[in-house]
Structures are given as structure tokens and as C-alpha cells.
Amino acid sequence: QVQLVESGGGLVQAGGSLRLSCAASGRTFSSLALGWFRQAPGKERGFVAAISRSGGSTYYADSVKGRFTISRDNGKNTVYLQMNSLKPEETAVYYCAARVAPGMDSRPQWYDYWGQGTQVTVSS
Numbered sequence: 001q002v003q004l005v006e007s008g009g010g011l012v013q014a015g016g017s018l019r020l021s022c023a024a025s026g027r028t029f030s031s032l033a034l035g036w037f038r039q040a041p042g043k044e045r046g047f048v049a050a051i052s053r054s055g056g057s058t059y060y061a062d063s064v065k066g067r068f069t070i071s072r073d074n075g076k077n078t079v080y081l082q083m084n085s086l087k088p089e090e091t092a093v094y095y096c097a098a099r100v101a102p103g104m105d106s107r108p109q110w111y112d113y114w115g116q117g118t119q120v121t122v123s124s
Contacts, residue, residue: 002026002113004096009118014088016122020081022096022115029077030054033099036070036081037108038092038120045095049081050104059104088124093117 008020024032035050049070050059058070069082079096097111105111 002032002098004098004113004115006094006096006115006118009094009120011121011123012086014086014122014124016086017082017084018086018120020083020094020096020118020120022079022081024077024079024098027100029072030074031100033102033104034070034072034079035097035099035104035106035111036079037095037097038090039095039117040089040092043092045108047106047108048094050106051079052104053102057104059106061106083120086120086122088122090120091122092120094120 003025006022012018033053036048037045039045047061051070051072055072067085072079095117096115098113099111
């Protein structure tokens with residue numbers, strides 16, 4: 001079993017930045033591929049970014065490429081999402097997810113564990 005706890009959400013103005021963190025416990029962290037997803041009210045949960053077990057490979061949704069950066073610290077059992085140049089339409093609950101199978105994936109159904117989410121609100 002894996003527990004994931006997100007933090008770092010909040011209110012930010014358009015064009016601003018936030019850094020989300022997700023702390024994991026319950027399983028060897030370096031054995032997990034990780035991802036960030038987001039869900040706005042009335043919309044499906046959508047892929048944001050993913051990172052491989054080692055952190056050597058990353059994968060982004062086209063909409064966030066060049067603005068968001070996913071990273072991980074296997075020594076601290078934590079994955080991060082640095083978000084820059086935020087837009088109002090990116091207001092959502094952001095979720096951290098982990099998968100036991102190797103490799104990255106953009107499909108939420110292929111992740112085994114989820115955090116409770118952290119709210120990000122971008123004001124115009």
C-alpha cells in the first residue's frame with residue numbers, strides 16, 4: 001500500500017507560479033513511476049505530467065510543456081510539480097498518482113495509488 005499526500009496548492013494570480021509537492025510512504029519510492037493529474041469542476045481528470053522511477057525521463061501534456069516541470073527526490077520520497085505562467089483555466093484540484101508498473105503513462109486508470117488532491121486556483 002502507498003500513501004500519497006499533496007501540498008503546496010493555493011491561490012495565485014494569472015502568470016504566477018506554484019510548486020506542488022507529494023510525499024509518499026508505504027513502498028520503496030524508487031520503485032514507483034509517478035504522475036500529476038488535475039480535475040476542474042464538471043470535467044474529467046486530465047493528465048499533466050509523469051516521471052519515471054529514476055527521474056531520468058519525463059512526459060508532459062502539450063498544454064503545459066515549457067511551463068511546468070516535474071521532478072522527484074528519491075531520497076526524500078517526494079515528487080514535485082513546478083508550475084509557472086499559470087492560467088485561470090488551470091484552476092483545478094491537482095492529484096499526485098503512483099504506479100507500480102514500469103514506465104510512464106498519461107491514462108489515470110493505469111495508476112494504482114492516488115493522493116487526496118490539492119486545490120490550485122488561478123485568478124485573472
